[in-house]
Amino acid sequence: MNPNIPDYSYYAVPCLSSPDYDIIKVRSYDYLYELPTYSCSKMFDIQSIPYAVFESPDPLFLNWSRPVCRDCEATGKHCRLKNDSWILYDTECYSSKPEGPVPKLRVAGEVLGPLLAVxxxxxxxRIYSSTKLKKESDMKIEQFLVDYKGLKPTRYLYADIKNITDNFSEKLGEGGYGTVYKGKLSNDVFVAIKVLNNSKGNGEEFINEVGTIGKIHHVNVVRLVGYCADGFRRALVYEFLPNDSLQKFISSEKGRCLLGWERLHHIAVDLAKGIEYLHQGCEQRILHFDIKSNNVLLDDNYNPKISDFGLAKLCSKEQSIVSMTAARGTIGYIALEVFSRNFGNVSYKSDVYSFGMLLLEMVGGLKKNDTGGQDKSQVYFPEWIYNKLDQGEEIAIQIEKEGDDKIVRKLMIVGLWCIQWYPVERPSMKVVIQMLESEEIPSMPSNPFTSTNGTNTAATTRGRITRSELEVISESE
Structure with missing residues (x-):
């Protein structure tokens, strides 16, 4: 302490000081260098303290007694003045926790808490499982694409797909697995782009398409130009075929007339060659499982190309039986053994059946409107047409040129050979091509619509199918 400075000139302020430092008060006219320490600095000025405070016996000792809140604070509550009290500084204690319904809410929480947790x-x-499956699907596709690099269809980013389709401005069609848009590459080549619906399946359709159609090159199989696997967005880029699908032409008499029977015969032969190539011309046998008129596209010269390999399965050529966990294909074209193993094993003969139904559709549709007075719901078109041919009766088909009737008859008979109920009784596609290209009309096959005692099989359940099942099978999608 400096003896030259009066004792009352500075005081440590106890409530603001600590063991490490002191906060002291000095008079405004005192000099800091006169203090007993050199590491102090001025904090702030206090202008409103009366001088008498500094002359008091206990200077700067401040206290108050009202309102009294220490009792409330001692119990963990808060203190406030009573608004309606006439007593000055009259206080009351209050809790910050809500009262009233709290116990009920606590009980509700105890009951609902575990349920909510569950x-x-x-x-x-579910979110984890869905995310896990999605990641596994993406990894499966990415691994497949790594293995597939050597085959080299172009891989596009999703931004490229948007640019090629002009932001998806021209829609060509839509199906269960995606939407098809028209696009144009930088070299003015038109393409058809199928943007896959990512809510369907686990990537199997994408892998089937790229893994099968990307490996093969055949004049009667649509060509895969490229693909997109950009995150969860997937798309397939095909060559563009301007004349749409075969279904557009054979769904009406006018459309069939527009093509003509010679052209329809040519289309049938080329399709048979395309399917034969899938069955025998590749390293592995490719079973399409969805041969139908919608999946046959026509180029600018009306040459057919098989498309949509989303349901395809690959197997070795030595493998005669294919295992399947569920039926696949389109109702009306699906072979009977795909529905029930009572008819035999699933094999490449299942595609033969679908092709036979397509031939009959090319002739006149899967249903016949002119049923000779019978209820048409009771007439299965392949059965009706077999009976007409077997009995030598005329079939009302529009014929324009000489020789067209021979083509029509050939298409019908080959179709009936292909749709024999048991796979072993159907010809291979190689034999089908021979029958279609032969100058002679093939002989009639055995009647698959009657049992061994000659009764109508549609009315019996003798190891085959009922009438209602026939109607379901004959309905196209």
Missing amino acids: LLAIASY
Whole structure:
């Protein structure tokens, strides 16, 4: 302490000081260098303290007694003045926790809490499972594409797909697995782009398409130009075929007339060659499982090309039986053994059946409107047409040129050979091509629509199918 400075000239302020430092008060006219320490600095000025405070016996000792809140604070509550009290500084204690319904809410929380936890756990598990499956699907596709690089269809980014389609401005069609848009490459080549619906399947259709159609090159199989696998967005880029699908032409008499029977015969032969190539011309046998008029596209010269390999399966050429966990294909074209193993094993003969139904559709549709007075719901068109041919009766088909009737008859008979109920009784596609290209009309096959005792099989369940099942099978998608 400096003896030259009066004792009252500075004081440590106890409530603001600590063991490490002191906060002291000095008079405004005192000099800091006169203090007993050199590491102090001025904090702030206090202008409103009366001088008498500094002359008091206990200077700067401040206290107050009202309102009294220490009792409330001692119990963990808060203190406030009573608004309606006439007593000055009259206080009351209050709690910051809500009163009243709190116990009820606590009980509700105790009951609903575990239930909510269970629901959250279930939701979290579903999200986790969905995310896990999605990641596994993406990894499966990426691994496939790594293995596939040597085959080299172009891989596009999703931004490229948007640019090629002019932001998806021209829609060509839509199906269960995606939407098809028209696009144009930089070299003015037109393409058809199928943007896959990512809510369907687990990537199997994408891999089937790229893994089968990308490996083969045949004049009667649509060409895969490229693909997109950009995150969850997937698309397939095909060559563009301007004349749409075969279904557009054979769905009406006018459309069939527009093509003509010679052209329809040519289309049938080329399709048979395309399917034969899938069955025998590739390293592995490719079973399409969805041969139908919608999946036959026509180029600018009306040459057919098989498309949509999303349901295809690959197997070795030595493998005669294919295992399947569920039926695949389009109702009306699906072979009977795909529905029930009572008819035989699933094999490449299942594509033969679908092709036979397509031939009959090319002739006149899968249903016949002119049923000779019978209820048409009871007439299965292949059965009706077999009976007409077997009995030598005329079939009302529009014929324009000499020789067209021979083509029509050939298409019908070959179709009936292909749709024999048991796979072993159907010809291979190689034999089908021979029958279609032969100058002679093939002989009639055995009647698959009657049992061994000659009764109508549609009315019996003798190891085959009922009438209602026939109607379901004959309905096209």
